[in-house]
Amino acid sequence: MRATVGASRSGAAPAARAGARAATCPCVLGLLAAVVTGPRGDGDHPWRGVERSVLAPRIAVFAVLVALVVGARTPAGRVSLAGLTAAARRRLTPLAPLALVPAGARAGARAPGRAWTARRAGPGAAFVLAALAPLAVSRAGQQSMVNDIGLYALLALGLNVVVGCAGLLDLGYVAFFAIGAYTTAYVTSPTAMPWHAPFTVNPFLAVPFAVAAAALAGVVLGGPTLRLGGDYLAIVTLGFGEIVQLLANNAGGITGGARGVFGVPPLSVSLPGLHYAWGLDPLPYYYLLLGLVTVVMVVFGRLEAAPLGRAWAAVREDEFAAGLTGVRTVRAKLAAFAIGASVSGFAGVLYASKQFFNPDSFSLQASILVLTLVVFGGRGNRWGVLLGVVVLQGLAYALRGIVPPPDRYIYFGAVIVAMMALRPAGLVPAPAGRALPRSGPPVVPAQPGPAVPDPAVTP
Amino acid sequence: MLGSFGGLFAARQLVPGGADGPTPAGLTAIALVVAGLAAGAAAGGASAFAVERAAYRPLRRRGAPPLAYLISAIGASLFAYNLAGKEFGRQSVPVPELFTDGPVLSVGSVAVSTQSALIIGVAAVMLLGVDRLVSSTRFGQAVRAVAQDAQTASLMGVDVEKIITGTFVLGGLLAGAGGFLYAMTFNASYTMGFVPGIKAFTAAVLGGIGNVRGAVLGGLLLGLLESYGGYLLDASYRDVIAFGVLVVILLARPAGILGARAVRAA
Numbered sequence: 050m051r052a053t054v055g056a057s058r059s060g061a062a063p064a065a066r067a068g069a070r071a072a073t074c075p076c077v078l079g080l081l082a083a084v085v086t087g088p089r090g091d092g093d094h095p096w097r098g099v100e101r102s103v104l105a106p107r108i109a110v111f112a113v114l115v116a117l118v119v120g121a122r123t124p125a126g127r128v129s130l131a132g133l134t135a136a137a138r139r140r141l142t143p144l145a146p147l148a149l150v151p152a153g154a155r156a157g158a159r160a161p162g163r164a165w166t167a168r169r170a171g172p173g174a175a176f177v178l179a180a181l182a183p184l185a186v187s188r189a190g191q192q193s194m195v196n197d198i199g200l201y202a203l204l205a206l207g208l209n210v211v212v213g214c215a216g217l218l219d220l221g222y223v224a225f226f227a228i229g230a231y232t233t234a235y236v237t238s239p240t241a242m243p244w245h246a247p248f249t250v251n252p253f254l255a256v257p258f259a260v261a262a263a264a265l266a267g268v269v270l271g272g273p274t275l276r277l278g279g280d281y282l283a284i285v286t287l288g289f290g291e292i293v294q295l296l297a298n299n300a301g302g303i304t305g306g307a308r309g310v311f312g313v314p315p316l317s318v319s320l321p322g323l324h325y326a327w328g329l330d331p332l333p334y335y336y337l338l339l340g341l342v343t344v345v346m347v348v349f350g351r352l353e354a355a356p357l358g359r360a361w362a363a364v365r366e367d368e369f370a371a372g373l374t375g376v377r378t379v380r381a382k383l384a385a386f387a388i389g390a391s392v393s394g395f396a397g398v399l400y401a402s403k404q405f406f407n408p409d410s411f412s413l414q415a416s417i418l419v420l421t422l423v424v425f426g427g428r429g430n431r432w433g434v435l436l437g438v439v440v441l442q443g444l445a446y447a448l449r450g451i452v453p454p455p456d457r458y459i460y461f462g463a464v465i466v467a468m469m470a471l472r473p474a475g476l477v478p479a480p481a482g483r484a485l486p487r488s489g490p491p492v493v494p495a496q497p498g499p500a501v502p503d504p505a506v507t508p
Numbered sequence: 509m510l511g512s513f514g515g516l517f518a519a520r521q522l523v524p525g526g527a528d529g530p531t532p533a534g535l536t537a538i539a540l541v542v543a544g545l546a547a548g549a550a551a552g553g554a555s556a557f558a559v560e561r562a563a564y565r566p567l568r569r570r571g572a573p574p575l576a577y578l579i580s581a582i583g584a585s586l587f588a589y590n591l592a593g594k595e596f597g598r599q600s601v602p603v604p605e606l607f608t609d610g611p612v613l614s615v616g617s618v619a620v621s622t623q624s625a626l627i628i629g630v631a632a633v634m635l636l637g638v639d640r641l642v643s644s645t646r647f648g649q650a651v652r653a654v655a656q657d658a659q660t661a662s663l664m665g666v667d668v669e670k671i672i673t674g675t676f677v678l679g680g681l682l683a684g685a686g687g688f689l690y691a692m693t694f695n696a697s698y699t700m701g702f703v704p705g706i707k708a709f710t711a712a713v714l715g716g717i718g719n720v721r722g723a724v725l726g727g728l729l730l731g732l733l734e735s736y737g738g739y740l741l742d743a744s745y746r747d748v749i750a751f752g753v754l755v756v757i758l759l760a761r762p763a764g765i766l767g768a769r770a771v772r773a774a
Binding site: 084085089090096098099212218273274276277280281284285287288289291292295296298299413417420421424425428455456458459461462463464465466468469470471473474 | 754
């Protein structure tokens with residue numbers, strides 16, 4: 050845009066300057082792309098990789114790309130590009146029904162009057178797709194779908210309640226995951242950790258223990274800290290996460306320390322007439338996780354429309370105003386912390402029952418990864434969060450075979466930056482006005498709060 | 509507020525910039541240190557500028573929610589330090605020892621090595637410089653105005669974009685110089701910036717965000733807590749103590765030690 054304005058205003062010199070300015074960005078990006086995909090250097094020859102990326106014939110590929118981009122951005126190029134896209138769109142029209150699934154899901158979520166089928170079609174299709182997907186990938190892919198997508202989907206959905214729904218920045222979220230995992234080890238096996246319960250239970254029966262422990266930790270952390278806001282809350286939760294990980298690492302006499310925890314029994318069901326144990330095969334674990342994620346999605350969907358969910362939205366949008374209109378803000382925030390923590394603790398049970406874990410799994414980086422997944426997908430929108438997990442973790446997996454493993458984080462980082470620049474609210478942003486219930490009585494207060502001023506609400 | 513956040517998170521990936529300083533030999537140690545500091549600061553400043561352009565400015569243009577900045581910064585940091593790892597190798601790069609002579613100062617049983625004295629000296633000079641820059645120059649005045657209310661500041665004739673870029677570059681310069689000093693003691697590696705970045709953020713929050721003196725106090729306090737905590741209990745527990753005290757202090761003073769008024773994000 051700047052280029053056209055400059056050109057129309059006066060002579061050739063400003064136009065050239067504006068053109069140079071418009072070309073700078075593609076040139077820099079092209080150089081960066083050449084270096085990123087180019088050969089590597091090492092400590093002894095730090096600049097070799099850069100030199101061989103820039104002073105090599107392959108730079109021509111990027112030069113052509115840059116020229117194309119710059120050309121497409123000139124007024125003439127823009128016109129022809131518009132023609133091309135229009136033509137492409139016309140040609141793609143027969144494929145339009147394929148795009149109907151997400152569109153239908155979105156329309157169903159927004160318009161209350163839509164038919165039952167339209168509202169259910171999207172989620173149903175997503176479920177079927179998710180159920181069939183592992184059959185199409187290798188065993189390593191299935192393993193990754195369990196560890197990187199399934200478990201992280203649970204974690205991200207839980208964190209979404211805290212960060213997306215209630216708007217509280219939690220940088221120590223993985224601590225609750227750790228608490229869930231260690232609690233499981235405590236109650237299920239006499240040998241996994243030096244410190245163990247006087248009884249042993251099946252990992253499924255460890256769920257209430259782990260969820261209770263994590264929720265309790267959430268309340269203990271949240272209780273005193275929730276009057277802090279923004280960056281300060283972030284730092285306190287970060288500190289909490291670090292403390293939990295360091296304790297797990299250092300208290301070798303209790304947790305097994307850095308060595309990790311071995312031998313938590315795998316999940317098993319033993320009922321009259323039904324015996325099943327989850328073994329090393331990733332597929333059963335995947336379907337278990339799929340079921341759990343589905344349950345969590347449904348429950349949280351109901352919760353968002355419930356009074357508590359609307360109280361969260363009110364707190365997120367303006368805590369002060371929410372308090373004045375009768376929302377019990379502290380209670381709502383504590384509930385968000387506790388619910389988010391319990392989901393994380395629950396995921397911890399599943400993680401622990403996969404034979405082995407050590408404190409490295411609960412690092413600050415893991416917390417940051419979960420937060421990134423939530424924000425990337427679209428915080429406050431559980432479908433977006435799910436999609437974010439699948440896209441980003443899937444990308445990480447897909448890059449595994451193409452570039453050396455440590456290098457894939459270069460691409461990972463670039464995708465995140467580009468995504469945030471293009472869609473700051475995430476892949477699938479939360480629809481505005483979520484504070485209003487999407488179905489039900491037309492006019493209700495944000496919280497079926499006290500009509501008579503409650504003395505407990507405001508002092 | 510966002511500047512300090514961003515500057516600190518940006519600082520994380522800038523620190524490796526200090527690694528390419530001390531390769532030439534033959535000059536005196538002091539000249540090497542000055543060159544290293546300058547190279548580190550230049551690399552830090554340049555990468556801060558790039559990060560601001562790539563990861564922050566597009567978001568500002570679109571009025572992104574605050575969390576998006578954090579995630580964008582995390583993405584930029586992943587990109588930058590892994591690219592550094594690819595280009596400069598993933599092994600830790602040893603930095604030649606410049607000062608092998610004995611302590612420069614001994615008080616009783618306490619000996620201060622030349623290197624420690626140098627680090628303290630450089631840090632003191634930089635701190636005084638930043639303090640003066642923020643409190644008594646036009647640039648500092650503009651920075652504070654933008655921090656308080658960007659819209660009003662722009663109506664008063666402050667070029668907000670320029671000030672934000674300037675703040676980023678300043679943060680990058682300091683972090684780059686700091687990275688060089690850090691590498692002199694602990695060697696350089698591509699992931700060396702992560703922990704100091706988090707600690708810097710912690711120290712700034714501890715002291716009270718948006719307050720240079722608070723940040724210094726927070727940094728000193730955090731360092732002392734770690735050292736003495738590690739000494740009194742067990743070295744492996746020093747971070748536990750540091751973070752534990754941080755939590756307690758923030759509970760008592762929710763806006764940091766020197767943070768006068770609560771920052772209300774709305």
